[in-house]
Amino acid sequence: MKVKIEHLGCKLNQAECEDWRAGLAEMGYVSVSGDDADIYILNTCSVTSIADAKSRQKIRHARKTMPDAVIVAVGCSDKEALQKCGADYSFDNVEKQELIQKLVDLGVVHPDASIPDNGIRTRSMVAIQSGCPHFCTYCIVPYVRGKSVSVAPDTVIDQINKRVASGYKEIVITGTEVGLYHSNSVNLQTLLERILAECSVERLRISSLQPFEINEKLLKLYQDNVNLCRHFHISAQSGSDRILDMMNRHYDRDTYVEKIGLIRSMLPDATVTTDMIVGFPGETDVDFADTLSLVDDAGFLKVHTFIFSARKGTAAFDFKDRVPAPVAKERSAILREFAEKRSEDVKKEFIGHHADVLFEQKEKNGLLSGYSKEYIRVFMPCDESFINRIVPVKIKKLHADGVYADPAL
Numbered sequence: 584m585k586v587k588i589e590h591l592g593c594k595l596n597q598a599e600c601e602d603w604r605a606g607l608a609e610m611g612y613v614s615v616s617g618d619d620a621d622i623y624i625l626n627t628c629s630v631t632s633i634a635d636a637k638s639r640q641k642i643r644h645a646r647k648t649m650p651d652a653v654i655v656a657v658g659c660s661d662k663e664a665l666q667k668c669g670a671d672y673s674f675d676n677v678e679k680q681e682l683i684q685k686l687v688d689l690g691v692v693h694p695d696a697s698i699p700d701n702g703i704r705t706r707s708m709v710a711i712q713s714g715c716p717h718f719c720t721y722c723i724v725p726y727v728r729g730k731s732v733s734v735a736p737d738t739v740i741d742q743i744n745k746r747v748a749s750g751y752k753e754i755v756i757t758g759t760e761v762g763l764y765h766s767n768s769v770n771l772q773t774l775l776e777r778i779l780a781e782c783s784v785e786r787l788r789i790s791s792l793q794p795f796e797i798n799e800k801l802l803k804l805y806q807d808n809v810n811l812c813r814h815f816h817i818s819a820q821s822g823s824d825r826i827l828d829m830m831n832r833h834y835d836r837d838t839y840v841e842k843i844g845l846i847r848s849m850l851p852d853a854t855v856t857t858d859m860i861v862g863f864p865g866e867t868d869v870d871f872a873d874t875l876s877l878v879d880d881a882g883f884l885k886v887h888t889f890i891f892s893a894r895k896g897t898a899a900f901d902f903k904d905r906v907p908a909p910v911a912k913e914r915s916a917i918l919r920e921f922a923e924k925r926s927e928d929v930k931k932e933f934i935g936h937h938a939d940v941l942f943e944q945k946e947k948n949g950l951l952s953g954y955s956k957e958y959i960r961v962f963m964p965c966d967e968s969f970i971n972r973i974v975p976v977k978i979k980k981l982h983a984d985g986v987y988a989d990p991a992l
């Protein structure tokens with residue numbers, strides 16, 4: 584039996600999909616990416632109205648392209664709306680915690696599908712936490728996910744050990760807000776210490792952190808453990824203090840820059856990626872210029888740029904001074920182009936250096952691609968036997984959205 588599992592939205596949704604894939608693989612289900620699936624599961628997102636619409640569109644599309652499959656929609660989008668679009672079953676965020684069991688109870692999933700999963704395994708997401716109490720004014724997540732709930736440390740360790748035993752080389756620790764992890768007396772720092780001591784994972788990556796979660800103690804752990812990936816994703820969202828305040832982000836630009844400086848001083852080889860929102864209500868040309876100058880100062884490896892979209896139910900939905908769509912679109916294009924140039928500067932600094940790359944796939948042009956510890960995308964001419972291996976390479980030049988490398992001698 585074949586199952587196709589997709590997600591929209593955040594890394595937590597992605598991590599949940601990995602859990603379901605792993606759970607279904609244990610029952611004998613084969614994960615496919617084409618339209619030949621017997622079961623299709625979509626983990627939906629409603630962080631913006633656009634994401635909501637996309638969730639419905641994907642279910643409609645799945646119904647058309649997989650007419651005989653059982654279509655299952657789960658997550659943040661409205662259950663009834665998804666069923667109207669063609670989902671056979673839909674489950675909300677509470678129900679999806681028991682998704683596999685529910686599908687077994689409904690007879691959709693059979694515990695002994697008994698066809699071995701022989702898919703290639705490279706990176707795997709492990710969710711350690713869900714929910715968020717921060718209430719950023721543009722974000723619906725605290726309303727749909729609720730307060731922070733953490734997975735027990737023993738369960739996290741067990742999941743990681745199982746993934747490593749089944750061949751995964753890199754584990755990515757994810758959650759809605761990973762830094763909020765707290766289970767009994769274990770916080771993120773002590774959980775990481777336990778993982779490093781009790782799991783033989785070759786690479787451990789944290790999906791994202793808030794600026795106020797970066798501190799010397801955490802960075803010292805990175806200094807002492809080479810298998811912690813030298814890459815930090817820290818959402819900035821804006822370079823303007825006025826806009827950060829309106830977003831209710833709990834930090835200002837100086838704090839953000841100071842934390843980047845701390846990373847650079849303690850881990851000079853680390854890279855930083857970020858998210859930025861343009862066109863937030865009331866954003867002026869001066870605010871936008873502050874965002875551009877933060878991108879210039881911080882030297883991000885990658886900036887994920889989003890245009891503000893008003894989400895009903897959030898505080899920002901009612902904010903005045905909406906930025907006209909053409910202005911927001913133009914700012915987005917300017918930011919993308921500028922961030923791309925700065926990213927090239929960052930990647931150029933790695934030319935001539937060695938890196939360890941986990942190769943993941945073969946590209947259309949015949950090159951293999953994968954990621955370095957610093958999350959730089961690396962392309963290299965080599966045969967497919969290198970996939971799912973961590974290979975030392977020497978970076979030669981910029982290439983596509985990453986760099987081109989040769990095997991290190």
Ligand code: SF4
Pocket residue numbers: 715716717718719722723724725759760
């Ligand atoms: S920190 Fe802000 S953006 Fe992130 S999930 Fe919480 S409310 Fe949403």
